[in-house]
Amino acid sequence: MRVELSPVRYWRHDLSHCLHNTAGVLLDHHGLDPVQALGAAWGFHYPGDMRREEYYLPGAADDLFAGLAPHHDISSRWHRPDDVEQGWRQVRERLAAGEIVGVAADNYHLPFRPAYRDVHTNHLLAVYGFDDARGEVLVADPTPPSYQGPIPLEEFNAARDSGNPVVHERDMFFTSNPIGNRWLEVTVGADQPEFTPDFVGRVVEANVRGLLAPDTPSTSGLSGLRAFLNRVGGAPEASPVDADEAFVVIGPILAVTGLHAEFLSRAGHDSGDRRLAELSRAVDAVAHHWSALRIAVATAGTPGDREGVRVRADRLVAAHERAAALMERVPASL
Amino acid sequence: MKTAVVDLSRYCNNRGIQPPGSSGEYGFNIWGNTFPAEELPEPGTRVGVCGVPFEFPVGAAPSGDNVRCRGQLVEVPPGDYDWVYLLGAAERRTEDHLGLVYADGTELAEHLRMSDFWPETGSRFGEPLAFRTTALRYPRHTHTPHEPSIWQQRSPVSVRGRLRALRLPDNPAMHVFAVTLVRDDREVASCASN
Numbered sequence: 001m002r003v004e005l006s007p008v009r010y011w012r013h014d015l016s017h018c019l020h021n022t023a024g025v026l027l028d029h030h031g032l033d034p035v036q037a038l039g040a041a042w043g044f045h046y047p048g049d050m051r052r053e054e055y056y057l058p059g060a061a062d063d064l065f066a067g068l069a070p071h072h073d074i075s076s077r078w079h080r081p082d083d084v085e086q087g088w089r090q091v092r093e094r095l096a097a098g099e100i101v102g103v104a105a106d107n108y109h110l111p112f113r114p115a116y117r118d119v120h121t122n123h124l125l126a127v128y129g130f131d132d133a134r135g136e137v138l139v140a141d142p143t144p145p146s147y148q149g150p151i152p153l154e155e156f157n158a159a160r161d162s163g164n165p166v167v168h169e170r171d172m173f174f175t176s177n178p179i180g181n182r183w184l185e186v187t188v189g190a191d192q193p194e195f196t197p198d199f200v201g202r203v204v205e206a207n208v209r210g211l212l213a214p215d216t217p218s219t220s221g222l223s224g225l226r227a228f229l230n231r232v233g234g235a236p237e238a239s240p241v242d243a244d245e246a247f248v249v250i251g252p253i254l255a256v257t258g259l260h261a262e263f264l265s266r267a268g269h270d271s272g273d274r275r276l277a278e279l280s281r282a283v284d285a286v287a288h289h290w291s292a293l294r295i296a297v298a299t300a301g302t303p304g305d306r307e308g309v310r311v312r313a314d315r316l317v318a319a320h321e322r323a324a325a326l327m328e329r330v331p332a333s334l
Numbered sequence: 335m336k337t338a339v340v341d342l343s344r345y346c347n348n349r350g351i352q353p354p355g356s357s358g359e360y361g362f363n364i365w366g367n368t369f370p371a372e373e374l375p376e377p378g379t380r381v382g383v384c385g386v387p388f389e390f391p392v393g394a395a396p397s398g399d400n401v402r403c404r405g406q407l408v409e410v411p412p413g414d415y416d417w418v419y420l421l422g423a424a425e426r427r428t429e430d431h432l433g434l435v436y437a438d439g440t441e442l443a444e445h446l447r448m449s450d451f452w453p454e455t456g457s458r459f460g461e462p463l464a465f466r467t468t469a470l471r472y473p474r475h476t477h478t479p480h481e482p483s484i485w486q487q488r489s490p491v492s493v494r495g496r497l498r499a500l501r502l503p504d505n506p507a508m509h510v511f512a513v514t515l516v517r518d519d520r521e522v523a524s525c526a527s528n
Binding site for chain 1: 364402404405424425426427428429430450452453454455456458470472474475477479480504505506507508
């Protein structure tokens, strides 16, 4: 039997990792614009649930795609098969039924990844078909070096069944967390919002409410952001966040921030509303602060470097507050 | 156009260009990736990028081939300039302030925007491509095709005056490989302030 689902197209945002890249491929397959869906929500929420997964999204363990696109009717569910045979059987059945899926994998076993036969690290990619006769699986991975096409089923299964062990002295961030043959079922509702000024206005209103009046102020919104960055910056009264935790948490936040800037830029272009264009620029500036802070944290080897982290964290908060102030000036009804 | 190539050798703190078969303290980014040296000019070469001369890679630098930006004060040949041109690349795109330090000690900030070096990632800020290699080096192997980039940035010297130094951004995601200051001789002559 051979199955090749379509359309499956390349999609990637330059500040994203495999999580958003793969989500974009999956949503595009379902007819959604990835930027409109993945770029709508923006805020801060970190309940301390960091996992060493490149597809980690803070606070979205139960429903990853609902966390990625809360303004759309999209949900997902991780399946955790008992073993590799059940893992492939389940994915194959879904593909045969016409459903594209996401799978977790260890790059060490994926022939097109630079980590192949070198470094263990977990990864997320889309699966859109298989060929029983050739013993191949069709995968789509837009994360550079991008690849779309067949890989041997044997390697695919090895990647999914990997224990993802630490082998080298310093396998970075996403190792030592078994893959467990997990795969991701994504459900996209039939009724999705149009990208209208009204929708954009409602999105911005919800986002600013989440920033300024969050349900859980200690871990969400601007107050939660300040608390997190106090910890990252090593404030005396704050429990410290180690560099690995900060790096992993910042990764998806950076991606979401960049995507939201893109979302606003498109909305401003479409509507001609300069407030959205200005807000987009302010949000992009926040993304660029996250880029800097992420590397500052990861490279802070001296007391001077750590002081630099604190200064960067303060600058990021200020940029975020400026963006929030601009958001308040965008009316809910554009 | 008059140019002044800035000597960055004593400020270099990062080894991002790696010869084949070498090991040691290399690592442009935090993952230890590097540009393959065999695809780039010899250290100390004077190269032209979009009409601007640079020393690239920097020659005779004991501690690396680029500057990971942490607010270093970089002395420049004193003079009146219109543009600061750079060869640089970032670990994810970013932007920050570049300080212009004048002869009287005044320090003014200009914007510096720098695109990502990562393969398959374009110039976000419209910077011309300076160099792109066909491979990316990893700590234990070289992956090809996998094409990282170095871009050419520029910042204006908006306020006229005699520069004596640049304050690099305190932004370690930014890497600067080369700096050249440019005075544009086409400047309108009758612009003296009253």
